[in-house]
Amino acid sequence: MTNSPVFLFPGQGSQFVGMGKSLYDAEPKARVLFEEADAVLGRYLSRMCFEGPEEVLKETENTQPALYLCSAAAVQILKDRGVGPAAVAGHSLGEYSALYASGVVDFATGLRLVIARGRAMAEAGRQVPGAMAAVLGLDLEQVDSVCLQVSTDVSKVVVANDNSPGQTVISGHPDAVERACKLALRDGAKRALPLPVSGAFHSPLVQSAQEVMRAEIGQVQLRTPACQLIQNVTARSEAVPESIAENLVAQITSRVRWVEIVRTMAAQGATVALEVGPGKVLAGLVKRIDKDIVVHPAGTAEEISQLAATIQ
Secondary structure, eight states, X not given: OOSSOEEEEOOTTOOOTTTTHHHHHHOHHXXXXXXXXXXXXXXXHHHHHHHOOHHHHTSHHHHHHHHHHHHHHHHHHHHHTTOOXXXXXXXXXXXXXXXXXXXXXXXXXXXXXXXXXXXXXXXXXXXXXXXXXEEESSOHXXXXXXXXXXXXXXXXXXXXXXXXXXXXXXXXXHHHHHHHHHHHHHTTOSEEEEOOOSSOTTSGGGHXXXXXXXXXXXXXXXXXXXXXXXXXXTSSBOOOXXXXXXXXXXXXXXXXXXXXXXXXXXXXXXXEEEEOSSOSHHHHHHHHHOTTSEEEEOSSHHHXXXXXXXOO
């Protein structure tokens, strides 16, 4: 891996009202992306990012394109300042921002895929109600065991996100998630917190969204990445467009292997990463996984200007 930083892209949950506004104000090329997104979506996604309301912004079909847009605008400004990635990875939805940053898709293609993904996942949540919860204080193997113990043929729960040592997100039928939380607490978990989500993402319950995305991804031409692209499903660098496509489809119902992704980057020599997009969620996770990787925020024009002076 070169001296260039790793670009990390946040997923759903990092959104906030006001995100992207400094990027829009500071850079004409970023402004073009916001205007293009409004045109593609047929409504003012940019205004939703800047002004909310929060209840509307946090709806899955809005959150996903909004986060992709803000991350892509940050990528544009970073590259204009001469800062490019040695490798990219995104957490769940953030993987689509990573596709854009690595040149696998252009902005409009990535946006259309994300719009389809958000709508398909929201609809899957309406068709098959599900729940998610964060389990704190148990290791991954313990949480896997809990899920296996409480699942039945008709009520299942699985690990959705391996976020950091001691922080695992589970997903499945509401009653199975509830049983898993109770058992996890009995097994020594510090906390088991229900999450405010609209479906059982990264679980078999959103199979219908996976089929939608299989069709959507099958209609686009993915390019070979210009840098290392480390994907959620394998936690490995993937360069073959056909494999990248297969992993994107599988990602809908598979776990996010974030701990493994960060360790893969560390093993390849990464020491500096940028959290490209809203929030600082990933910086906290990375710190708990590998303290030798320093993560800098790169979600606002001010943060990017500071970085550009020191990172090339």
